[in-house]
Amino acid sequence: MKHGLLLAAAMMGTMAALAVPTPLAAQVRHDTLESVFRDWRTLQLGEVKNGATDYSAPALARQAAGLKQLRARLDALPTTGWTVSQKVDREIIRxxxxxxxxxxxxxxxxxxxxxxxxxxxAAQSDTPAHEGPVHPMPVELWTYSFPLDAAASKKLAGELAHIPKLLRQARVNLTGNARDLWTASLVTLGGQQEALDDLQRKVAGGDPKLVRAVSDAATATRSFIAWVKAEAPRKTGPSGVGIENYNWFLKNVQLSTLTWADEVAIMQRELDRSHAALRMEEQRNRNLPQLVGASTPQEYDALAAASVRKYMQFLKDKDILTIRDYMEPELMKRVGSYVPPEKQNFFHIVMHRAPMTLWTHYYHWWDLRMMQADPHPSEVRRGPLLYNVWLSRSEGMATAVEELMLHAGLFDDEPRSREFVWIMQAQRAARGLASLYAQANMIDLKAAMDMQVARTPNGYMSPTLPLLGFEQQMYLRLPGYGPSYITGKAMVERLLTEMAEDRGQQFRPREFFDGLNRHGMIPLSLIRWEMLGKTDELEKLGIKP
Incomplete structure (x- = not known):
């Protein structure tokens, strides 16, 4: 985990590097893939000024110049004799x-x-890094255990110190006119305010420096929220990046051969397919009682624990993948707790009625644990990739496992649970489709939220609970995220199909899952190249094998 003080030190190194650049020819003579990677990661952090990352025009111009030089160094690396794995790492860096x-x-x-x-x-993401854009100095409160000892108090105080400085700078930097991004941010920033208010209660009476740092951060956040709210009525412009930019991002950052139009078609197809499958499941189950869900904390705890054990036993019995010691404990830590019906968002409804359907998506947590327990030998792949480059692998795999487990028989003795698999697929297709239209500036954020609610089956997507706004805001902030669950699922299914075609009757699911995991949390197009040796997608991506 990157921490603020370490990042600040690294960024100061970046400033020095930018101030007195080494001649490019001299750098290239001594470059390795690893040296370019390390210098790139340092450059990406940006410069630090007065204790906070500097987003002024001059600082960004220097960063852009540094990026140009690093790209040239990456392109100049001699690749004769490189393995496919090394070539894949180069494309990850690019x-x-x-x-x-x-x-x-x-x-x-x-x-x-x-x-x-x-x-x-305040909470850990279930993906390799935070979902969507995050600046380089996050304060990961969830990594701290309270009450804090002296060392942790000092560390947290140091990490919080940048917040007032960054928010003062923000008032100068924020000159854009993206209305939906602006108004939606009030809820996000409100979450920071709540977290800091809670933190103030936890540290009250403790280390005076930490108490002051928390108070200063809370005061600065409250003032910034008031400023954003006052400025909001003046914002009138679109927030999406537009189709052309969206396509560029898919190809060059997510390394996807799809286009915006391709993703629209896939979303609509999966939306239709999941709705149709759901209605047939409901017809088949018409004489069975509806799932009513846990109605007390005790009922929920018992249901959640039993369903985790049942899922793990199923995986063992069916020999679908290699079972690791950490798998069951990781799921048990993530089952959550009882939520009253009036407060249940979409996923709470699923958890309280058919929890195994959601535990299949929690493949995420096994991915994260795997990165710790069995880190990839490549330095480039060992940690989370930046700019959510892991999207297709992370979200696509977790979503694919839901339906794959249904077909493998996980819910054969729970017919009503099968319905929830299709409901989740439909919800993800609906929200992905809505986000595509929002990125194209065909609809605004409110219309995207309405579309997601209308096209999620059985009224399970609440129009008033925070989940809806959180999802569509996040998908507006990062192109490709909203559809990635379904498009990534399609890529996983294609990979499985091609591997099965190659192996014929010798194909085994364990070989597929274990093989996929060995390549790290990288784009599925690169996994396909390294895992199956297929290069036909590379030309579309502008990659030379």
Missing amino acids: AEMNGLDFDLRVAKPWERDPAWYLSVW
């Missing part, structure tokens, strides 16, 4: 660099999106 290029040219989150200045994260 994709990350393209992510920064996209931010500098198009997204400009520091200019268009007040939520970019969110610093405090």
Whole structure:
């Protein structure tokens, strides 16, 4: 995990590097893939000024110049004798660099999106890194155990110190006119305010420096929210990046051969398919009682624990993948707790009625644990890739496992649970389709939210609970995220199909799952190249095998 003080030190190194650049020819003579990667990751952090990342025009111009030089160094690397794995790593680095290029040219989150200045994260994401754009100095509150000892108090105080400085700078940087990004950020920033208010209660009476740092951060956040709210009525412009930019991002950052139009077609097809399958399941189950769900905390805890054990036993019995010691404990830690019906969002409804359907999606947590327990030998792939370059692998795999487990027989003795698999697929297709139209500026954020509600079956997507706004805002902030669950699922299914075609009657699911996991959390187009040796997609992506 990256921490603020370490990042600040790294960024100061970046400033020095930018101030006195080494001649490119001299760098290239001594470059390796790893040296370019390390220098790139340092450059990506940006410069630090007065204790906070600097997003002023001069600082960004220097970062853009540094990016140009690093791209040249990457292109100049001699690749004779390289393995496919090394070539894949090169394309991962290039994709990350393209992510920064996209931010500098198009997204400009520091200019268009007040939520970019969110610093405090109270919960861990189930993906390799935070979902959507995050600046380089996040404060990961969820990594701390309270009450804090002296060392942890000092560390947290140091991490929080940048917040007032960053938010003062934000008022200068935020000159954009993206209405939906601006108004939606109020909820996101409100979450930071709530987290800091809660933190104030936890540290009250403790280390005076930490108490002061929390108070200063909370005061600065409250003032910034008031400023954003006052400025909001003046914002009138679109927030999506448009189809042309969207296509560029898919190809060059996500390394997807799909286009915006392709994704629309896939979303609509999966929406139709899941609705049709759901209605047939409901017809088949018409004489069975509806699932009513757990009605007390005790009922929920018992249902959640039993369903985890049942899922794990199914995987063992069916020999679908290699079972690791950490798998069952990881699921048990993530089952959550009872939520009253009036507060249940879409996923709470699923958890309380058919929890195994959601545990299949929790393949995410096994991915994260795998990255710790069995880190990839490549330095490039060992940690989370930047700019959510892991989207197709992370979200696509978790979504694919839901339906794959249905077909493998996981819900054969729970017919009503099968319905929830299709409901989840439909919900993800509906929200992905809505996000595509929002990115194309064909509809605004409110219309995207309405579309998601209308096209999610059985009224399970609440129009008033926070989940809806959170999802569509996140998908507006990062092109490709909303559809990635379904498009990534399609890529996983294609990979499985091709492997089965190659192996014929010798194909075994365990070989597929275990093989896929060995390549790390990278785009599925690169996994396909490395895993199956197929290069036909590379030409579309502009990659030379």
